[in-house]
Amino acid sequence: MLRILTDSTADLPVALAQRMQVEVIPLQVTFENGDTYRDGLDLPPEEFYQRLSECHKLPSTSQPSPEAFEKAFNDAREAGDELIAVLLSSKISGTYQSAQIAASLVDYDKIYLIDGLSATLGNQLLVRLAVELRDEGRTAGEIVSILEEEKHKVRLLAVVDDLKYFRKGGRLTGAEAFAGAVLGIKPVVGMKDGHVALVGKARGLPGAYVALFKQLDQDGGLDPDKRYLVGYTAHHRAMEPIQKYLIGNLHLPAAEVFHIGPVIGTHAGPGAAGIAYFAKGED
Structure with missing residues (x-):
């Protein structure tokens, strides 16, 4: 049997993970009063x-311990199963490193770790691809090889509504955030090869969505033959311009929509919306 595992930042809903037989290891969010919650399990996104x-003060987020992965890896070893783990980019979190430590402790050569080089729906794309390949009867080696190639084609672009969460998280100075608030500047952030970066900005949300669409086009465009996903934080309407672009401009079916969970949402803040997709025409 082939097991597939990911961490909670893939924002895979519990029911969907269970249906696809994917095990999810949660990260944690801790509020300033000390209340700690498991990402995706203990606190509904609306309440978060x-x-x-x-x-x-911005909540703190923490990676799973090696012990959390060790149990899942031991279970696979005892059952004689293979296990593929698709995990949050090692360039922004220690989650992958925790899994590496656990794998070295278990010492079982049928555990395969994949640094997804992405986050949230970007990694969910890879998890969903792994499930499809597993259900087609592909071997673990074949799936790992395909995922290692396809992960470099994954793109994640998002419009962020309020810069104060970037400021609170230390990603902007107070002056930059204040200027953004006064001028109504909305940033577009992107993720490629594991790093998060500011890829565009505009005055007002309509302009920011246009900047996102331009960036999508400049980066090779969306591969319409592969899955693409849309997500939002707190406000469902924030993703509507992206859906309209997919349907009206690209003439594609509407994307599946997901509510982004607490760990990623801590840094994006309410009102963000984004799209994850495979870039077209990439080697």
Whole structure:
């Protein structure tokens, strides 16, 4: 049997993970009063974003311990199963490193770790691809080889509504955030090969969505033959311009939509929306 595992930042809903037989290892979010919750399990997104908007200090996020992975890896070893783990980019979190430590402790050569080089829906794309390949009867080696190639084609672009969460997280100075608030500047952030970067900005949300669409086109465009996903934080309407672009401009079916969970949402803040897709024409 082939097991597939990921971490909670893939924002894979519990029911969907169970249906696809994917095990999810949660990260954690801790509020300033000490309350700690398992990402995707203990706190509904609606309640999380309400609490986030009221916080004076940004919640802290923490990776799973090696022990959390070790149990899953031992279970696979005892059953004689193979296991493929698709995990949050090692360039922004220690989650992958925790899994490496656990794998070295278990010392079982049928465990395959993949640094997804992405986050949230970007990694969910890889998890969903792994499931499809598993269900087609591909071997673990074949799946790992395909995922290692395809992960470099994954793109994640998002419009962020409020810069204060980037400021609170130390990603912007107070002056930059203040200027953004006064001028109505909305950033577009992107993720490629494991890193998060500012890829565009515009005055007002409509302009930011246009900047996102331009970036999508400049980066090779979306491969319409592969899965693409749309996500949002707190406000469902934030993703509507992206859906309209997919349907009206690219003449594609509407994307599946997901509510982004607490760990990623801590840094993006309420009102963000984004799209994850495979770039077209990439080697």
